[in-house]
Amino acid sequence: MKTSVYMVYKKLFDAFGPQGWWPITADGETKPVHSGKEPNNERERFEIIVGAILTQNTSWRNVEKAIENLNRERMVDVRRVANSDENYFAELIKPAGYYNQKAKRLKGFAEFLLKKYDGDTAKLFSLDLKDLRSELLNLKGIGPETADSIILYAAEKPVFVVDAYTTRIFSRLGFTAKDYDELQKLFMENLPRDVALFKEYHALLVNLGKNYCKKNKPDCNRCPLSDICRFQKHS
Ligand code: SF4
Known part of the structure; x- marks a missing residue:
């Protein structure tokens, strides 16, 4: 089966669950926490x-x-x-x-x-x-x-955030995009324009990139995407 952008999301969400981004500081506190709360002031x-x-x-x-x-x-x-x-x-x-x-x-x-x-x-x-x-x-x-x-x-408007983790993970998965705009288009054109989904997906990719799909020595054996990853199959 061809790997789809949504399939990657589903696998990551099933493995990691909700990430609670962006961290916000509650009133009277000083440390931002991952509550998943929308900014309301x-x-x-x-x-x-x-x-x-x-x-x-x-x-x-x-x-x-x-x-x-x-x-x-x-x-x-x-x-x-x-x-x-x-x-x-x-x-x-x-x-x-x-x-x-x-x-x-x-x-x-x-x-x-x-x-x-x-x-x-x-x-x-x-x-x-x-x-x-x-x-x-x-x-x-x-x-x-x-x-x-x-x-x-x-602002809570539906735009997909592409970062270095996204670029690395998607190139290893076998998706090709020449620059930021092209990679962003891949998400924008293949997912519903949903703010909550875009937030969650971006945060899940941060988790994967930080803890599994590292720049050097990716931890493919523990990675929830190992069965669909081209890099893993060829390494
Ligand atoms: S299987 Fe390895 S290379 Fe592929 S996404 Fe996971 S950690 Fe990255």
């Missing part, structure tokens, strides 16, 4: 945006430490980020790496949101998906993966 939506930018080139564990620092200082707030001293802000997000660059990006994002949308993510997210994506991609330091993470998890 300004702080939660902004925290997802912050996390999507902080997670560039680093692991979620490091992002979590930076977000805890920000929560302790009540800095998950668009106005406070925009008005903060850049060195102070960079120090808070240091655990996430590339902190000077990321501080500039986050402050730039906060300034953009304030200036153009009164600091209100709901106003920004009222754009349709296509306009929202091009608005985000126009910002410095926001590439397709970051823009799509914001659109899917914070």
Whole structure:
């Protein structure tokens, strides 16, 4: 039987169950948790945006430490980020790496949101998906993966997030795509446009890529996709 995009999802979901992405910090707490809860206020939506930018080139564990620092200082707030001293802000997000660059990006994002949308993510997210994506991609330091993470998890609009794990796993499974857009199309055209499904699928791929389909020495014997994987069959 030909491997389908949905078949891969089904196997991963059956093996791992719900992943609860994107982690959000509950009121009064400092640590984001994988509850699977949808963001339902300004702080939660902004925290997802912050996390999507902080997670560039680093692991979620490091992002979590930076977000805890920000929560302790009540800095998950668009106005406070925009008005903060850049060195102070960079120090808070240091655990996430590339902190000077990321501080500039986050402050730039906060300034953009304030200036153009009164600091209100709901106003920004009222754009349709296509306009929202091009608005985000126009910002410095926001590439397709970051823009799509914001659109899917914070704005809750149906776009598939392609990351390095997705690219590696699907190329090993035998799917060919020349770039980000082509791989994204594979998911968008072969799955129902369902926000919850896109979130879950992306999170399942993160789990597989992190714990089984590693860059070096993938753990194919324990992998739930081993019976349909081309890489496994030829290795
Ligand atoms: S079988 Fe191996 S190569 Fe294939 S997806 Fe699983 S871990 Fe990756």
